[in-house]
Amino acid sequence: MTTSEHGAVPGLFTLVLHTHLPWLAHHGRWPVGEEWLYQSWSASYLPLVxxxxxxxxxxxxxxxxxxITPVVAAQLDDPYCLQGMHHWLANWQLRALEAATTRTASGPSPASAPEALRRFGSREHAEAERELVEFDAYWRHGASPVLRELIDGEVIELLGGPLAHPFQPLLHPRLREFALREGLAxxxxxxxxxxxxxxAPECAYAPxxxxxxAAAGVGHFMVDGPSLHGDTALGRPVADSDVIAFGRDLQVSYRVWxxxxxxxxxxxxxxxxxxxxATGLKPARVTGRQVPSADKAPYDPDRADAAIDGHVADFVDTVRKRMRAESERIGRPAHVVAAFDTELFxxxxxxxxxxxxxxxxxLPAAGVRVGTLSDAVRGGYLGGRVDLPPSSWGSxxxxxxxxxxxxxxxxxLNNEVVDTALTTVDKALARAAAVGAPTPRNPVADQIxxxxxxxxxxxxxxxxxxxxxxxxxxxRAHLHAHATREIAAAAAAGRQEQARRLAEGWNRADGLFGALDARRLPVA
Structure with a gap:
């Protein structure tokens, strides 16, 4: 497939991936907890890089x-998580070795039959070995240097977000501003x-x-297609601002997922x-949407490889047709955005x-120009102003x-906890300011x-x-609410030493965002 065979397609195509998991370190392993992080890291983040x-x-x-949300970035740089990930990869290799040397069936599916599992285990063992080598070579000092190289080389454009991924429309304005500014920093x-x-977390928006x-220096953000009433062919300045909303094209995105x-x-x-x-591996293929697990056929990489080629061709054809149709509809080259969670891949x-x-x-071989959201801004893929409704990409x-x-x-619960936190932090910082000297860093307020x-x-x-x-x-919601209230109660009662000990204790589990500084909380 070459550009000369198909001809260049008017417009620009942008692929946007959203990388997010909640803070999982120190909060359980299985079935929900750190295992979720390590599975996503090994299956999505390492292969994507x-x-x-x-x-x-x-x-x-x-x-x-x-x-890349700040909470994911924090985990991919965290020494505890880096060590845990290395252990997980080694354990994966051991489980693959067990599968590769099995002599008995270990599950109900034909994919767990000895011969099929041995073949699968050998492939998994090689894959685990490759990831261990890559992890040692590139990732042992965290994700930041790995990703910075891609950003520096203009291979990717980076999108940020607020600390800890709050649903912003429901958040107190002061904390919303703080979370966003701290997340960008x-x-x-x-x-x-x-x-x-x-x-924006969950593509959530409120007028x-x-x-x-704009005040935080954000120039563009993502919304879901229906927020723009399905007209996603151009980015649009929102209300009276110069901030651009880009909409996910559902017709193209849903072709994949x-x-x-x-x-x-x-x-x-x-x-x-x-x-x-026995091994926790996944040796079966889908086989059929209605086929029960016990009847799933063994995974066949050659069969899967052929399906990939078919779906690549289908997607390229879908993008070309969509770009042509949208360009004809609006009378100028259109911008098509397909957006997904990174963990899908x-x-x-x-x-x-x-x-x-x-x-x-x-895509480029088929005459489709591929670029980033910033490329779209620079290329003038912008339409008229729009008033967005309250919206998200959820149900x-x-x-x-x-x-x-x-x-x-x-x-x-969220409203009560936020009110408690803001009241307590305001009083703590006011007491420090009353002394007259420069306000020192307050680890208690930071942890609250x-x-x-x-x-x-x-x-x-x-x-x-x-x-x-x-x-x-x-x-998890109630655990962190309890932590906030416990520290805040001690601080409000003047038990500063107890508040300090509590803050230190919770920080051992929840020590992400080390640069978070309560002194930068917007004033009431």
């Missing part, structure tokens, strides 16, 4: 726009690049937030849900990283997932804000509303 490095070696740049410190764009974005269909469900691809009980869809590599080569495209009846208790931000993470109501590890989500 491998793909981007390979494409960069081919002198390809401006490949995609990569959102966190990215600047890690990557030596302060993002100009953000992926007026564009003013906050949708609530009802998408490439990952193809019978040839590895099945995410079927485990070999590899963690949920094993073949996803290889599909990405082939797509990012195939119903409104706020129901984070503010609905199922999570009304969490909304109330840190625990508060973890309390209001958008992950907890999402998991509850979707009934996905809902008990864990409620436990």
């Amino acid at each position: 491998r793909v981007l490095r390979a494409l960069a070696a081919e002198n390809r740049t401006h490949l995609l726009t990569l959102g 966190d990215a600047g410190a890690r990557f030596a690049h302060t993002p100009r764009g953000i992926w 007026g937030m564009e003013t906050d974005y 949708s609530p009802k269909s998408g490439y990952p469900g193809h019978p040839a691809y590895r099945d995410f849900h079927t485990y070999d009980h 590899g963690h949920w869809w094993y073949e996803g990283p290889e599909w990405l590599a082939r797509v990012l080569r195939a 119903g495209k409104d706020w129901q997932v984070w503010a609905g009846e199922r999570v009304a208790d969490l909304v109330q 804000l840190r625990e508060t931000l973890l309390t209001v993470s958008s992950d907890w109501p999402f998991m509850i509303s979707k009934d996905s590890a809902a008990d864990y989500a409620r436990y």
Whole structure:
């Protein structure tokens, strides 16, 4: 497939990936907890970087726009998590070796039959070995230097976001401003690049937030397609600001991943849900959407490889047709944005990283110009001003997932905890200022804000509303709320030494965002 065969397509295509997990370190291992981090790291983050490095070696740049939330960046740089990840990779290799040398069936599926499992285990062992070598070579000092190289080389554009991924429309304005500014500063410190764009948590928007974005130096952000009434062919300045909203093109994005269909469900691809009980590996292919786990066929990499080629061709054709149609509709070259969670590629869809590599080569060969959101701004892919409605990319495209009846208790909890935190921190800082000398750093106030931000993470109501590890989500929300209240109560009562000890104790588990400084909290 060459450009000369197909002809150049008018417009620009942008792939946006949103990388996010909640803070998981020190908060359980299995079935929800650190295992989630290490699975995503090994299955998605390492392969994605491998793909981007390979494409960069081919002198390809401006490949995609990569959102990395501060809470993920914190975990990928954290010494405890780095050590845990290395142990996890080594354990994966041992489990693969066990599979490769098995002599008995260890599960109900034909994929767990001895011969099939041995073949699968040998491939897994080689893959685990490759990741261990790559981890030692590139990742042992954290993700920041790895990603900075890609940003410096203009292979990717970085999107940032607020600390701990709060659902911003429901957050107190002072804490919302603080979380965003601190989140952007966190990215600047890690990557030596302060993002100009953000992926707003859950693509959530409330009228007026564009003013906050402009004040923080944010020039563009993502919303879901319905926020723009499906007209996503151009970025649009929001209200009276110069801040640009880019909308996800659902027609293209859902071709890959949708609530009802998408490439990952193809019978040839590895099945995410079927485990070999003895090793914890996933040796089966999807086989069929209605096929029970006990009847899943063994994974066949050659069959999967052929399916990848078919889906690459289908996606390229979809993008070309969409760009032509949208360009004709608006009478000028259009901008098409496909956006996904990064964890789709590899963690949920094993073949996803290889599909990405082939797509990012195939699109330019087919006459499609690929660029970042910043490229779209510079290229003038901008339309008229728009007034956005309250919205998100959740069910119903409104706020129901984070503010609905199922999570009304969490909304109330968040409001109470935030009020307690702001009141306590204000008083603590006022006492220090009254002394007359420069206000010193206050670790107690810092930890109160840190625990508060973890309390209001958008992950907890999402998991509850979707009934996905809902008990864990409620436990985490209430745990961080308890931490906030416990420290705040001691501080408010004047028990400063006890407050300090409590803050230090909670910080051992929740010590992320070391540069967080309560003195930068906006004044009331």
